[in-house]
Amino acid sequence: MKKIVAITIWVLFFPCVIALCQCHPPKLQKNPSAEDLMKAWFQIKYTLYAQDVIYPSVKIIMLDKSGFKRTKEAMRKRILLHGKRGFDYKDLVVITAPEYSKGLAVLTWSYSDIKKQNDIWLWLPSWKKIRKISQSCEDDSFMGTEFTVEDVSTRKFGYEKYKLLGEAKFPGYKSPFDGKVYFKDYPCYKVEAIPKKKNWYYSKRILWLDKHSGGVIFDEFYDKKGRKFKVILRDFAYPKDGCWHTTKWEVYNLITGHADLILMREAKFNTGLKEKLFTPRGLEREEW
Secondary structure, three states, X not given: OHHHHHHHHHHHHHHHHHHHHOOOOOOOOOOOOHHHHHHHHHHHXXXXXXXXXXXXXXXXXXEOOOOOEEEEEEEEEEEEOOOHHHEEEEEEEEEEEOHHHOOOEEEEEEEOOOOOOOEEEEEEOOOXXXXXXXXXXXXXXXXXXXXXXXXXXXXXXXXXXXXXXEEEEOOOEEOOOOOOEEOOOOEEEEEEEEEOOOOOOOOEEEEEEXXXXXXXXXXXXXXXXXXXXXXEEEEEEOOOOOOOEEEEEEEEEOOOOOEEEEEOOOOEEOOOOOHHHOOHHHHHHOOO
């Protein structure tokens, strides 16, 4: 009898375990529109096909024009709420090294309603204070890098107007960090994205999306005079369980000559993160 009960529990429970461990990134349809492509991309960017994700070891490398490098370490956690109580996701990034900036954290609450402003908090451990960030400040530097808060944590589908520019082979991009040429001759879709915010820090973006996956491999930012001033390169990992994700974000400012690199080699999906971790009060209690 015990054996029958055990088998019954196994039959009922094991498929759930498998489902919890699997991810199902979006698949591109034939002849996608610009909106189709961007919807798929934002699902990929924020891993909206999962329940949660942890990046336990994130490395941030900052390179100035002279070649001097500074390094920070961080961890990132995100819980996907899929519309529960109006939330899209909650995201937390915490600096873990060096010691003088350890504990600095950015907490983001993103809502399903595109018209509702994100809630963003900055935890300053040295001052024991939490600063609420206005959505108008999403163009602020992210953790002292050339990335903005919007680049990393808050930009999502509907922030911009999209136009499909066609298909093209990506010419390749040479990294200032390792000298490697990335994605040369990759077949891509090109999409133009114009921000809906007035007088925003960029006038448009040109995105190169890998035709196979729909991931944005390259991102070009243009100012109000039509001059390209910043680019972002992304690389990806494709694990067998389907929980694929970005492993490398590299930004280069063409004006300052500064470059920054975010490496997220390891990712853990569907670990059962609790929503209570993602609160301003939780930032004060945590020992990073």
